[in-house]
Amino acid sequence: MESIKLRPNKINLSEFILREIKIHNRNIVVITSGGTYVPLEKNMVRYIDNFSTGTRGAQSAEYFLKSGFSVIFFHRKGSHIPFTIDCPSKYDMLMAIANNIVSLNGDHFNLLINERFKKVIEASQNLTKYSDRMFLMEFGSVHEYFNGVDYITSHCTEFPGNFIFFLAAAVSDFYIPENLLPKNKISSSSGISLDLENEPKTPSITLELYSTPKYARYIRNKLPLCFLVLFKLETEYEILFKKSDNLLKICDANVICANLLQDRRDHVIILTANSKTEIKKMSGPIEEAIVSNIISLYENYSLNNTRY
Secondary structure, eight states: OOOOEEOOOSSOHHHHHHIIIIISOOOEEEEEESBOEEESSSSOSOEEEOOOOOHHHHHHHHHHHHTTOEEEEEEETTSOOTTOTTSOOHHHHHHHHHHHEEEEETTEEEEOOOHHHHHHHHHHHHHHHHGGGEEEEEEOBHHHHHHHHHHHHHTSTTSGGGEEEEEOSBOOSEEOOGGGSOSSOOOTTTTOOBOTTOOBOOOOOOOOOEEOOOHHHHHHHHOTTSEEEEEEEESSHHHHHHHHHHHHHHSOOSEEEEEESTTTTTEEEEEOSSOEEEEEOOSSOHHHHHHHHHHHHHHHHHHHOOOO
């Protein structure tokens, strides 16, 4: 079993949950963000990756924090974290520093502040402001994701009604169970076959993949009172609505955020058992409207203890 990867935090997860709920009277949003990869070997050289920069999860976390929630942010290592999306890359930062040094004196230098640095300063201020209300965890492989979700869920059982699970991560639909992974690198020559003239044909390999466990259902069974928000991405509306409806029933989710690959950044459909709300991007990020809608549904759910 792969270990849980905790980013540096001032306190452990149990202490964070107890402090935020019992002392500060805040509800907590568990956000999964970024894509998982599927190892093809235990000593991994090759893997199958799910594309995701983690933009939706990171920006959603920002709006939840600004709305008074605390956040457990479980993200793919290297993907976006809250308040850093607009920051320049390391290369751009180094070039900006090199091109904007006004004076250099020993260990100190002065910079001409431009728009790039303003973004960094703003990110730093927000991270400082909200750092005590964020608990950061990382995953890479789909196995680490499973272990991490199990770890988080096991810490939420004392206050199940105080949690929103906002599962925005792009989790692999298929994987190879850990006990079936080959130990070492798959040989590129093992798939070569010969024809009658002893001429090698094109090498090939056949992979047997298994459906990943439905961890949303696991969360619902473990935390029956939590508010469960799932995401569904497809390429055709008919398939999207059919699969979203199945998710509502099979996983007993409160909300499905459904979107098409082609316009996922500009158009999202919020589905519940009894309603459908279309959200379109206006001036700012669409995540602001998504979060506002989810909070409204959650507040009604908490107030009336009713399912949508």
